[in-house]
Amino acid sequence: MTELTSDDDGEVEGDNADDERMLFGEKREETTLLAGSGLGITRIDVAAAQVGQFSLLDRATVRGLASDGRDVVVATDQHVAVRTDDGLHPLGFGPAEAVGLDDSWIYAADGERVARLDRSAGLDATAGDWETVGSVDHPRRFAGDLLAGDRLVRVGDTLDAQGLSAVRDLSADGALAATADGVYERRGGEWVEVLAGDATAVVADGDRAHAVVDGRLLERDGAEWSELTLPGGETPHLLAYTQTLAVIDTAGTVHVAADPDVTHDGHGGWRSQAIGLPDVTALIAVR
Incomplete structure (x- = not known):
């Protein structure tokens, strides 16, 4: 399949695009977030713990996203697709709720079946290439x-x-x-409860871990968890890691936790940008 690329033609840019080009023209590490919603796939650039340019890449009703840094696979209300330079390329699976991938397989689930596709099928994949292996009610998220x-x-x-x-x-x-x-948390092959409550989102990377529990954003420091408050008391919705923590709240605003060591002004705290995306269904970092 094609490698992940950025398609600038026809993008719908944010109002602050000119200022962000100046910011992102500097030699600072960048990360790209992809947010899925009923509008489509929105690209959000983050650098120096600052939300930069954002743009609409593909129009579709997106239910799930997955990436391994090489390919981006998308679950929509019409089909499972892979992103290419020309947009979304269907892979022979119909509407899906969740998608995933690892080195060998692409996975999809639609509430009635869970199936996998050998990645060697490439862009020529058809419905007959998908291997159905069972079913899971209300599929939500793949991790490999x-x-x-x-x-x-x-x-x-x-x-x-x-x-x-x-x-x-x-x-x-x-x-x-x-x-x-x-x-x-999986410990020694067993699942051990580390936080009680209604948990809706979680991310972890090495020593870092964050979760949304009972509508609160929590951060793990060692074995202890403490609450983080978003600007304006907004409710956290989805989480991802760039160089730092990125949060989309229920109102469609992106918040990035700024490390003082990488910001322009040397101050930490939240950096926020409203991107006009309510009801975001998926959030991933792709580089």
Whole structure:
């Protein structure tokens, strides 16, 4: 499949695009976020813990996103597709709620079936290339071959139950799970509750971990969790990691936690930008 590329033709840019080009023209590490919504896929650039230019890449009703840094796979209300220089290229699977991928497979789930596609099929994939392996009610999120839904399963030749239910989100490494009962961490092959409450989002990366529980944003420091408050008391919705933590709230505003060491003014705290995307369904970092 094609490598991830940025398509600047026809993009709908944010109002502050000129200022952001100056910011992003400097030699600072950049990360790209992709946000899926009913409008489509929106690209959001982040550098120096500052939200930069944002633009609409593809128009579609997006239900899920996944990336391995090389390919971006999209679940829409019409089909599973991969992003190419020419837009969204269907892969032979119809509407889906969740998509995922690893080195060998692309995964999709639509509430009635869970299936996988050998990545060697490439852009010529058809419906007959998908291998159905089972079903999971209310599929929500893949982390590699792990699928979060009404039950947590590992997708292989069959579905292997992993011992959790009502799973809403998974960290990219599959080590943390957000469920209706709380946040669980896999330790020695067992799931251990580390936070109680209604957990809806979780991210983890090495020593970092953040979660949304009972509508509150929580950060792990060692074994302890503490609450972070977004500007204006907004409610956190989806989480991702750039160089630092990125949050989209329920009103469609992006917040980035600024490290004083990488900001222009040497001050930390939140950097926020309204991007006009309510009801965001997916948020991933692609580089």
